[in-house]
Amino acid sequence: xxxxxxxxxxxxxxxxxxxxxxxxxxxxxxxxxxxxxxxxxxxxxxxxxxxxxxxxxxxxxxxxxxxxxxxxxxxxxxxxxxxxxxxxxxxxxxxxxxxxxxxxxxxxxxxxxxxxxxxxxxxxxxxxxxxxxxxxxxxxxxxxxxxxxxxxxxxxxxxxxxxxxxxxxxxxxxxxxxxxxxxxxxxxxxxxxxxxxxxxxxxxxxxxxxxxxxxxxxxxxxxxxxxxxxxxxxxxxxxxxxxxxxxxxxxxxxxxxxxxxxxxxxxxxxxxxxxxxxxxxxxxxxxxxxxxxxxxxxxxxxxxxxxxxxxxxxxxxxxxxxxxxxx
Numbered sequence: 001x002x003x004x005x006x007x008x009x010x011x012x013x014x015x016x017x018x019x020x021x022x023x024x025x026x027x028x029x030x031x032x033x034x035x036x037x038x039x040x041x042x043x044x045x046x047x048x049x050x051x052x053x054x055x056x057x058x059x060x061x062x063x064x065x066x067x068x069x070x071x072x073x074x075x076x077x078x079x080x081x082x083x084x085x086x087x088x089x090x091x092x093x094x095x096x097x098x099x100x101x102x103x104x105x106x107x108x109x110x111x112x113x114x115x116x117x118x119x120x121x122x123x124x125x126x127x128x129x130x131x132x133x134x135x136x137x138x139x140x141x142x143x144x145x146x147x148x149x150x151x152x153x154x155x156x157x158x159x160x161x162x163x164x165x166x167x168x169x170x171x172x173x174x175x176x177x178x179x180x181x182x183x184x185x186x187x188x189x190x191x192x193x194x195x196x197x198x199x200x201x202x203x204x205x206x207x208x209x210x211x212x213x214x215x216x217x218x219x220x221x222x223x224x225x226x227x228x229x230x231x232x233x234x235x236x237x238x239x240x241x242x243x244x245x246x247x248x249x250x251x252x253x254x255x256x257x258x259x260x261x262x263x264x265x266x267x268x269x270x271x272x273x274x275x276x277x278x279x280x281x282x283x284x285x286x287x288x289x290x291x292x293x294x295x296x297x298x299x300x301x302x303x304x305x306x307x308x309x310x311x312x313x314x315x316x317x318x319x320x321x322x323x324x325x326x327x
Contacts, residue, residue, distance in 0.1 A: 002324065003099035004304045007060045009049025012305040012312075015063070015098075023096075023103045025075035030082055030106050032089065035118035036298070037097040038066030038126050039320040041242065044308050057095055063304075064097020064322075066090055066126040068118035071109075078106050086114050088121040090129070090279070098304050100324045110279055113287065120286060123293035123319035127154035128282030129275060130239075130264070135162055137263040138237040140213055142167030147203070147211045149218035149226050151188065152179035154319040155239065157294035159215050160186045165290055171203055171211065173218075173226065179317050182294060194218075200225045210234065219246050227252070235259040242314075294318030300325055 003020045025031045043063050045052045068088040074080065089104045096102050112121045134155065140146050146163040150156045151172030163170045164187040172183035173194040183191040190206050192199045203211070210231025216223045219241030227236055227248055235258065238246055246260075253260060285291035296316045299307040301324040310316045 001100040002301065003062045004064070004301065005060055005062055006047060009047065009056070009059070012044075012047070012308040014047065015305040015308065017302040017304070020062075020099075023099075023101055025073055025078070025103050027076040028078060028105055028107075029075040029103050030071045030078055030087075030109060031073035032067055032069045032087060032102050032104065032109075033072045034067045034097070034100055034102055034324055035069040036067070036122045037064045037099070037102075037301070037322040037324075038122045039064070039299075039304070039307050039311060039322060040066070040126060041240075041311060044312050047308065054093060061095045062097070062099050063095050064099070064102075065092065065095065066122050067097045067102045067104075068112070068122040068125070069102075072101075074106075082106065086112050086116060086118075088112055088118070088125045088283070090125050090275070098301065098322055100301070110283060112283065116286070117295075119295045119298055119319070119321045119323070120293050121283070122321060123154060123295055124282040124286045124291075125279055127319055128158060128286070128291070128293065129278035131155045131158040131162075132278045132281045134215065134237060134239050134263040135159065137261055138213060138215055138235075140166055140168050140215075144168040144213045145171070145207060145209060145211045146213045146215065147171045147173065147226050147229060148188075148215045149173050149194070149222055150216075150240065150242065151183045151186075151191070152294065152317040153217060154293065155217055156215070157183075157186055157318055158291050160188050161291050163215075164188070168213075169207070171207070173199065173203075173222065174317075175314055182317050186294065194222045194225070200229055203229055213237070216240070216246070218242055224248065227258075230256065230258055232256045233258070235261065237261050237263050239263045296320055298323040
């Protein structure tokens with residue numbers, strides 16, 4: 001099979017597209033013929049050998065932790081009805097997703113209806129379950145004015161849809177005219193480009209009441225500007241700092257009786273029902289149409305390095321996916 005291999009930590013160029021032996025499932029496992037593999041910002045941190053929420057893997061390795069496709073081989077002890085099923089799986093701490101085939105324990109695999117877009121399924125198994133955890137923490141309601149930063153990202157796009165579904169007023173802030181348009185299409189009441197100097201002033205002018213909830217995946221100056229838009233008693237839920245540290249103090253919180261919460265890390269691991277419950281919620285939302293992930297134009301598997309560069313340079317929108325080219 002063809003797969004991406006990494007022999008050293010470093011820039012995107014360390015990702016090599018190579019021919020490697022086909023994997024085969026062991027006892028209790030299935031093999032998935034991969035139709036879509038998810039690419040995450042965390043993957044780029046792991047590739048660099050830098051700051052990562054996970055232990056760095058032993059090299060060489062094949063990156064990637066999210067796959068969707070069809071079960072084409074089963075291991076000992078797995079029921080034959082699994083063959084041919086359309087499935088999606090998070091590979092956990094393991095790697096191996098950037099490949100034509102991936103192996104996973106059957107109990108960790110989720111069945112999706114035939115006809116489900118594999119790029120959407122793979123978006124929901126990782127990014128979707130994370131979003132569900134964030135939303136459990138944030139609990140937006142119809143009374144809220146919700147401001148979402150990194151609004152054209154995978155999590156941001158889903159958060160906007162949920163906030164809209166519960167009846168909240170929704171503001172999406174993202175970083176280019178194209179992304180602003182995508183956020184508007186998702187149903188945001190107001191979509192702004194936070195690379196424009198007056199974006200926060202525009203939000204103040206357009207709204208008839210203050211922001212009550214910030215869902216912040218950006219951090220840095222953009223996260224601080226969003227924080228400053230909160231009215232008295234508001235809350236900020238943080239789940240990323242792609243653009244820098246969050247810079248506010250306890251005095252800033254006390255001045256307006258604000259609440260600040262981190263929704264990832266240990267908080268994610270303590271969710272009742274665990275990761276499986278979050279996956280179930282995310283896939284159910286996809287199935288019933290209440291959430292549709294924003295997926296960027298897929299990259300061919302062999303262009304994984306370009307996918308990483310585009311993600312790091314914030315040139316992409318939505319979920320980034322790789323698609324193997326079958327021969």
